[in-house]
């Protein structure tokens with residue numbers, strides 16, 4: 144449903160996309176995960192015909208975004224990173240306006256607007272200027288505006304950034320609903336949790352390209368899952384502890400001298416703990432604390448972007 | 458889900474339906490601008506009354522000290538200048554509307570729709586021209602109230618109104634282009650300031666003959682002066698003579714200047730809009 148091959152785009156000296164490849168099958172939810180400036184918005188803007196790519200090809204809903212933009216536009220809904228609604232007009236007027244511009248006749252546009260206002264819990268505020276809406280309401284209106292023509296493909300650029308947890312959960316529910324009804328969804332996010340919750344498949348973007356792709360489970364496995372952090376009593380033990388814990392877990396340990404910590408990636412959570420603690424005790428190393436935890440998003444990015452650089456250098 | 462139907466006119470883009478949709482989209486966007494005015498009546502009212510305030514200030518407070526070359530009442534002389542200034546002030550509204558849509562992402566939303574891209578600009582132009590017509594009607598009524606009258610017959614007066622709207626039409630494209638280049642709604646302040654030197658270096662408030670030599674020459678050739686002088690001529694108001702080439706051919710210049718602005722800024726605006734895709 145969405146196919147991108149080698150998309151490149153630069154802004155002056157900044158390379159926003161450095162050859163991005165992406166495949167999103169019909170009816171699935173794809174999460175584009177990346178830090179600030181990774182190129183997520185640029186990718187979405189190219190796929191939604193708002194921006195030209197310098198190189199590469201992309202097809203959405205069967206049409207080339209560069210050559211047949213009107214065909215693509217008729218089949219996509221876009222919810223941009225910043226709510227794009229007319230703040231002077233009411234929520235209802237906004238939806239009718241966008242419906243009309245999708246070439247629905249006036250009566251139909253009004254009907255669709257009323258239906259969407261109900262569905263997104265905006266019926267009460269429907270006739271107030273959108274400028275008076277809260278952040279969550281504005282997001283919902285923005286989402287509704289992307290759905291006036293019931294598009295088979297929906298693009299959501301950071302749909303929950305800046306929302307409180309409740310509003311975020313609401314948006315998640317709407318996305319699940321749409322997906323269940325068969326809509327193909329591409330959403331970008333900075334939150335691993337969000338991608339995990341919503342996406343069938345993830346693509347991690349760093350420095351303008353996809354550095355890892357797969358189902359959430361595949362990605363987590365590829366990142367070798369959890370980590371054991373051991374806090375030490377003496378700085379002199381750091382190197383020995385890294386060696387011993389690494390050997391026990393069968394992986395290379397990272398040393399953080401500032402906090403007197405050694406951190407080891409582990410596959411088998413309980414088994415690894417059971418191996419590491421006795422090994423440290425046998426070596427006469429005193430630990431003050433042990434934590435078993437999931438990798439943070441920082442570590443995911445660091446690992447993936449680090450691996451990417453290594454690959455390039457090799 | 459791939460068999461979900463897509464109900465769209467643009468799915469069958471013949472040339473005729475393309476034109477029809479471009480028109481229809483333009484009308485929808487003009488309607489949007491009208492809805493803005495309904496929602497912000499105070500803002501519209503202030504905009505309409507500001508030139509009236511200027512007429513009072515210049516016509517009554519400062520007018521006593523003004524002399525019109527060749528004789529005549531200063532308010533009779535002033536009003537055509539104020540009509541033209543009203544058209545010039547409109548450029549601020551055009552700029553603000555286009556820049557705000559760009560900054561808020563509304564323009565991007567339009568660009569992601571299967572609508573005719575020309576409609577975004579033509580809808581704006583039509584709405585602003587409508588607004589100009591209302592503003593001009595208010596000013597004509599205001600003129601009437603302070604003793605100004607068209608004295609050269611109805612056809613000539615209609616011609617003057619036509620020239621004023623032509624000036625506004627040209628300035629619409631200047632405003633759209635500036636907004637597409639600068640993109641910042643706040644920068645409208647720059648325009649609000651710049652319209653004054655443009656006004657004062659024209660014959661809108663003071664006859665160019667009574668200005669110091671070089672300034673008089675600038676004022677004589679100021680595009681705004683062409684429209685103002687032509688309007689004085691067509692309304693039969695004082696101060697339209699002068700003897701310089703520009704003053705003698707004011708009507709021709711009042712047609713030529715705006716057409717030149719349109720010829721430059723309309724294509725530039727369209728190109729700039731298309732270029733938003735980078």
Ligand SMILES: Nc1ncnc2c1ncn2[C@@H]1O[C@H](COP(=O)(O)OP(=O)(O)OP(=O)(O)O)[C@@H](O)[C@H]1O
Pocket residue numbers: 154155157158159177178179180181182183184185186224333
């Ligand atoms: N119009 C532009 N002009 C100049 N540079 C741009 C432009 N748009 C994007 N960039 C640059 O391209 C890079 C990628 O930006 P992009 O907005 O695609 O990232 P992102 O992943 O969406 O980030 P964020 O999470 O902050 O939204 C950044 O370095 C950004 O500064």
Ligand SMILES: [Mg+2]
Pocket residue numbers: 183184185224300301
């Ligand atoms: Mg972004």
